[in-house]
Amino acid sequence: MIKNLSSFLLCSFVLTCASAQETGVDLLLKGQTQEDQKVKLVKTVKKLELDDTFLVQAYGSMRSIRNYPAKFDKVFESFFDKKYSQTLVYLNRFTSKNSRLKSLLAALKLYSYYKLDLKQSFVHLWIEQSAQNNFLNSELGVALDQIVGPKASQWLIDGGVYLDKNYRSLLNLFAHHESVFNSSLQAYAHLRSGQEALKWVGKLAEGDELRYLLGQTLLVSYASKNELAKAGKVVKEVIEPYLQGKDDLEKITDYYLTLARLLYQAGAYSASERYYYLIPDESRNFLQARVEALWISMRKNDYETLLGELKSLELEAFKHHYHPDFYLVSAMANLQLCQFSKVQTVFNHFIEASKVESSKISQAMNSDKLTLKEEDFFTRLWRNSLKARKSELEKLSQLKLKNESNIIQASLKSVEKQLIFEKKRQWGNSEKLITSTLRKMRFVKVEFLSRMRRLKKMLAKSDQKIKKVDTVARVSSSIEKTDSLFFPQDGILFGDEVFHLSSLQKSLCIEGKEK
Numbered sequence: 001m002i003k004n005l006s007s008f009l010l011c012s013f014v015l016t017c018a019s020a021q022e023t024g025v026d027l028l029l030k031g032q033t034q035e036d037q038k039v040k041l042v043k044t045v046k047k048l049e050l051d052d053t054f055l056v057q058a059y060g061s062m063r064s065i066r067n068y069p070a071k072f073d074k075v076f077e078s079f080f081d082k083k084y085s086q087t088l089v090y091l092n093r094f095t096s097k098n099s100r101l102k103s104l105l106a107a108l109k110l111y112s113y114y115k116l117d118l119k120q121s122f123v124h125l126w127i128e129q130s131a132q133n134n135f136l137n138s139e140l141g142v143a144l145d146q147i148v149g150p151k152a153s154q155w156l157i158d159g160g161v162y163l164d165k166n167y168r169s170l171l172n173l174f175a176h177h178e179s180v181f182n183s184s185l186q187a188y189a190h191l192r193s194g195q196e197a198l199k200w201v202g203k204l205a206e207g208d209e210l211r212y213l214l215g216q217t218l219l220v221s222y223a224s225k226n227e228l229a230k231a232g233k234v235v236k237e238v239i240e241p242y243l244q245g246k247d248d249l250e251k252i253t254d255y256y257l258t259l260a261r262l263l264y265q266a267g268a269y270s271a272s273e274r275y276y277y278l279i280p281d282e283s284r285n286f287l288q289a290r291v292e293a294l295w296i297s298m299r300k301n302d303y304e305t306l307l308g309e310l311k312s313l314e315l316e317a318f319k320h321h322y323h324p325d326f327y328l329v330s331a332m333a334n335l336q337l338c339q340f341s342k343v344q345t346v347f348n349h350f351i352e353a354s355k356v357e358s359s360k361i362s363q364a365m366n367s368d369k370l371t372l373k374e375e376d377f378f379t380r381l382w383r384n385s386l387k388a389r390k391s392e393l394e395k396l397s398q399l400k401l402k403n404e405s406n407i408i409q410a411s412l413k414s415v416e417k418q419l420i421f422e423k424k425r426q427w428g429n430s431e432k433l434i435t436s437t438l439r440k441m442r443f444v445k446v447e448f449l450s451r452m453r454r455l456k457k458m459l460a461k462s463d464q465k466i467k468k469v470d471t472v473a474r475v476s477s478s479i480e481k482t483d484s485l486f487f488p489q490d491g492i493l494f495g496d497e498v499f500h501l502s503s504l505q506k507s508l509c510i511e512g513k514e515k
Contacts, residue, residue, distance in 0.1 A: 054111055055080070057143035061104050068101050069094075075108065084112040085399055092401055103133065107140040114148055118392050119159035120411050121404055122148075123185070124167065131170040136177050149180025153210040156188045160385025162415050163189055187214055194221040206241040212251075213377065215239050219258060228266050235259060253283040260289065269296045287313075287321055294329040306333050322357045324350070324437035331444050335451065343448055350441065354434050361434075364427050373426040382419040389415055 062076055071094055078086040091109050096102050106129055113122035129135040136145075148155070163171070171189055174182065187200040187210040197214040204211035215238035222231035239255055246252070256275045263272035276293035279285050290313060297306035310330050327350035334342040364371055372379055389412040396405040 053146045054107075054140070054143040057139050058104065058108060058111070061100075061107075061140060065098070065101055065104065068098065069096070072096070072101070072105075075105065079108050079112070082115075084115045087112045088116075088401060089399055092403075103135070103138065103140065106135075107144060110144060111147075116395065117159075118395060119155070119161055120389060120392055120408055121396070123156075123161050123163075124407065126181070127167050127170050127185075130177075130182070131173045136174060136179055136182065142179075145179045145181050149184070152181045152184035153187065153204065153208050156184060157209060157381065158384065159388050160381050160383075160415070161188070162385060162389075162411050162418065164411075164414060184208075184210060187211070190214065190217075192217055197221075201238060206244075208242075211238060212242040215242070219262075223262060223265065226265070228262060231262055235262070249280075249283060250285070253279045253285045253289075257285050257289055257292075260292070264292075264296065269299055272296060287323065291323045291325050291329075294325070298329055298333065301336075303333060303337060322353055324354070324433060327353070328437055328440055328444070331441065331448075335444065335448055338451070338455070340448070340452060343444075347441070347445065350437075354438070357430065358434060361427050361431050365424070370420055370423045370427075372423055373430065376422075376426075379419065379422045379426075382415055382422060385415045386412070386419065 059080070075087060075090045075094060078084075078090060087108060091105055091112075094105075096105065106125065110122060110125055110129070113119075113125065130141075135141040168189055171186060175186055183200065183203040187197075187204055190197050190200055191210075191213055195218065197217040201211055201214045201218070204214075215234050218234045218238070219231050222228070222234065235255075235258070239258070243252060243255055256278045260272045260275035263269075263275065273293055273296045276289045276296070279289040283289075290309065294306060294309055297303070297309065306329070310326075310333065313326055327346055331343050331346040331350070334340075334346065364373070389408055393405060393408045393412060396408060
């Protein structure tokens, strides 16, 4: 189709030139002779990349506009000579009230932004043109989509494009429009949108990065609502096809971890355990997977395996990682086995570790320069965005494009705020995790004291004397709270395992795995 269109336009041009002497066609460049004009147009056509549908369409649109002011010759000459920086300078100087010429100039500006890698400027203008005019349905709009659409998702991610609420509102005006770039941009705007992401998953190719990220968004939403069948469908139709042929350790282990959590939530403990143990020790998910797998041994009353895993997690290599579930499971397991001294030791270690972690959180949240707790997709996105916006601002400043520079400067400030938001989210999630575990530990402490009292009564009935009973020191069950705003935790929500602690136990203490 591209070759046919290009051939048609080229033939049309040659025929027009051949008949120009007979018909007296209007000169495109004021003051030039007809012969000079033909020579210049031939040179212009030869420079066109005939496999670039937009360049061919732009040239055809230019040829169809008659009697435009001569000053725009500079715009067209620089554009078709691929001098895109100079084109932007001219476009900043010249404006037109002619609707056709105005649309063409806007399209040339978009293409120039794209070629100069001015991503934020491109997206802003593209949204404005698509919302206000019939740009997406125009020949220029369709031709541009064929150029920018195929790799749009990765292009948007790499550039960390920022969309404020005004541009998001404009996007909604043409959300229904079928175009490759529009599908990618709409998907990009719907990350973290819960089940709204479902609208855009099917519009992207299986190997598209944004399709994978939308799948993650859907998994969190479905799992939090215990809609496990829907979550499983997302894994089967979105996550697994994306990972086919991929050699990305972390994304593959993210998949194992997600599947293990969903299976656990569904009560398929053995299958869940297999996926937890598929995660290799070189993965960043390794320790998290091992700690979460402890709950499976707890559910099975497999205390031999559980105590062995707890012992391995106490190694020096793990002392610098704070995983509150480790302490919670350890306390519960030892309590089930009536190892009261060990339970108290776990309480003490948990409180000390939580104090250290709480101190880190407090220092980070109150610091003038908020540090990054860990790298994830969104922190990486906005850090890349900062770099890209600074580069874009520098390019625009060099071209002395003041209005565009001011817009990018505002975007730069918004991106800085977004990165702070992500940092606070991470630290806020850590505080929520501590608070949640403390609440569960309070229940374990109550059960701990209750069992000691019951044991005392049982022994008293047997006329046995206990010198030291119920002398365990009280454990702090809360941390200092503030009025700071913390953001919702990203991830899958689990049921409260603590309340399974003693519901099925027939005796005060157990000695091993139930058969």
